Amino acid sequence: MLEIITSFIFCMLIPFVAMGLLVRSLKVSAPKVKNYRGKAVFNGLGIVWFIWLISYWVGGHILGALHFELPLWIIYFAQLFPLIAGACAFGLLDDWVGDHKAKGFRGHLRALTKGVLTTGGLKMLSIGVLSFITAISMYGLGISFIPRVVLATCTIALMANFINLFDLRPGRAGKMYVLGLVLAILSMAFGGVLHLNGFVLAAVALAGLGPLLAVWRFDLGERGMLGDAGANSMGAFLGFLLATSLPLWGLALLVVALFALNIASEYVSFSSLIERTTVLRVIDNWGRKDIEK
Numbered sequence: 001m002l003e004i005i006t007s008f009i010f011c012m013l014i015p016f017v018a019m020g021l022l023v024r025s026l027k028v029s030a031p032k033v034k035n036y037r038g039k040a041v042f043n044g045l046g047i048v049w050f051i052w053l054i055s056y057w058v059g060g061h062i063l064g065a066l067h068f069e070l071p072l073w074i075i076y077f078a079q080l081f082p083l084i085a086g087a088c089a090f091g092l093l094d095d096w097v098g099d100h101k102a103k104g105f106r107g108h109l110r111a112l113t114k115g116v117l118t119t120g121g122l123k124m125l126s127i128g129v130l131s132f133i134t135a136i137s138m139y140g141l142g143i144s145f146i147p148r149v150v151l152a153t154c155t156i157a158l159m160a161n162f163i164n165l166f167d168l169r170p171g172r173a174g175k176m177y178v179l180g181l182v183l184a185i186l187s188m189a190f191g192g193v194l195h196l197n198g199f200v201l202a203a204v205a206l207a208g209l210g211p212l213l214a215v216w217r218f219d220l221g222e223r224g225m226l227g228d229a230g231a232n233s234m235g236a237f238l239g240f241l242l243a244t245s246l247p248l249w250g251l252a253l254l255v256v257a258l259f260a261l262n263i264a265s266e267y268v269s270f271s272s273l274i275e276r277t278t279v280l281r282v283i284d285n286w287g288r289k290d291i292e293k
Contacts, residue, residue: 007203010059011210019214045215046229073203079137086130087236090123091228131156151251156239158258163235184241
């Protein structure tokens with residue numbers, strides 16, 4: 001039960017309260033962008049991942065100082081700190097000071113060939129390196145682990161970019177994230193490489209939902225945007241869960257699928273596809289206010 005209580009306090013309650021207090025300042029000071037309807041909203045909801053990260057990290061140290069047994073979910077998240085901190089930091093840099101003329105893999109790589117490192121390119125490279133470091137911290141550098149390290153690196157980096165592709169409408173990236181989180185928890189519960197009890201799985205699920213619930217009302221209410229800081233962090237977190245829970249063959253299939261979808265996004269508009277598909281359009285519009293008929 002301590003697993004669930006600590007996860008609720010550190011990863012759900014504290015970020016929820018903190019963002020409720022912080023959003024007024026962000027509304028005034030954070031850079032404004034126009035959303036899909038041309039409404040000006042602030043770009044900064046992704047900061048919730050910093051709050052989430054520091055909250056559970058400090059919480060773990062407090063529990064240690066009080067001589068409580070450290071919850072397994074905190075031990076499980078030990079390798080996450082540099083990955084999420086980097087994804088959020090470089091995403092926020094791109095959100096707030098980035099030049100967004102270069103878009104997608106092709107745009108950033110084309111700029112790099114001309115000797116220009118865009119903030120988006122820096123974010124892309126940094127998340128790739130941090131994904132590799134995270135994979136090594138999980139499995140080491142042994143010859144037998146090389147396939148899993150490579151696949152885990154690709155899973156985390158590609159998932160970070162994939163979720164970011166959906167941050168074009170209020171709530172859309174969050175809904176994709178929830179779907180991914182459900183699949184990751186199921187993978188952990190049935191046939192995965194991890195064997196965690198129900199309380200730990202519930203704690204991981206609560207921890208994963210915490211940042212989303214903290215900003216959900218502001219995202220759907222069109223008061224702010226997740227931005228790259230939020231969407232990349234969500235994707236990196238999902239990639240971590242899947243990389244640690246799927247068997248090798250499952251990781252290989254996922255990497256192929258993610259690579260194909262990321263490449264397809266360079267040529268196909270996911271928004272147009274969603275609008276043309278009735279079921280996807282209904283799900284996409286759910287909870288959004290003032291939907292234009």
